[in-house]
Amino acid sequence: MVIRALSPSHPAQLALGLxxxxxxxxxxxxxxxxxxxxxxSARLEGIFNPLNLSLLAITLATTFALSWCAxxxxxxxxxxxxxxxxxxxxxxxxVSAGAYLVAAVATLVVGLPVLAYPPCV
Numbered sequence: 001m002v003i004r005a006l007s008p009s010h011p012a013q014l015a016l017g018l019x020x021x022x023x024x025x026x027x028x029x030x031x032x033x034x035x036x037x038x039x040x041s042a043r044l045e046g047i048f049n050p051l052n053l054s055l056l057a058i059t060l061a062t063t064f065a066l067s068w069c070a071x072x073x074x075x076x077x078x079x080x081x082x083x084x085x086x087x088x089x090x091x092x093x094x095v096s097a098g099a100y101l102v103a104a105v106a107t108l109v110v111g112l113p114v115l116a117y118p119p120c121v
Contacts, residue, residue: 008076009089013096017066021103024062028055028111036120045118052114059111063104070100 006012035051077093078086 008073008096009092011092013069013073013092014099017069017096017100017103020062020066021106024058024107025110028058031055031058032119041120047115047118049119051119055111055114055119059107059114063107063111066100066104066107070097070104073097073100 006016032051032055035054039051073093074097077090077097080090
């Protein structure tokens with residue numbers, strides 16, 4: 001079965017960005033907890049260690065994906081004016097783009113401290 005990508009004007013786009021952010025949050029902090037329990041603490045000293053670098057990679061990949069979705073939704077919105085029947089589509093696209101952008105910024109704000117703090121402190 002082939003799964004089609006959701007259209008930028010699909011109503012599910014309104015909640016998808018923040019849902020992806022929630023999933024990222026659970027995965028990153030779960031991985032941090034498991035990584036601190038499994039890896040020896042001597043290997044995790046300092047900022048640039050395997051655990052921090054993998055968390056940073058997940059954070060940057062998620063931020064990129066959310067930013068791309070925001071751009072895609074923004075570009076798909078019909079231009080203002082003209083046909084009034086396009087107003088719901090424009091609303092969904094623009095609000096979805098904003099939600100994706102908020103989720104991308106939240107991902108960076110919560111995820112970038114891995115560049116400043118060693119794990120398992």
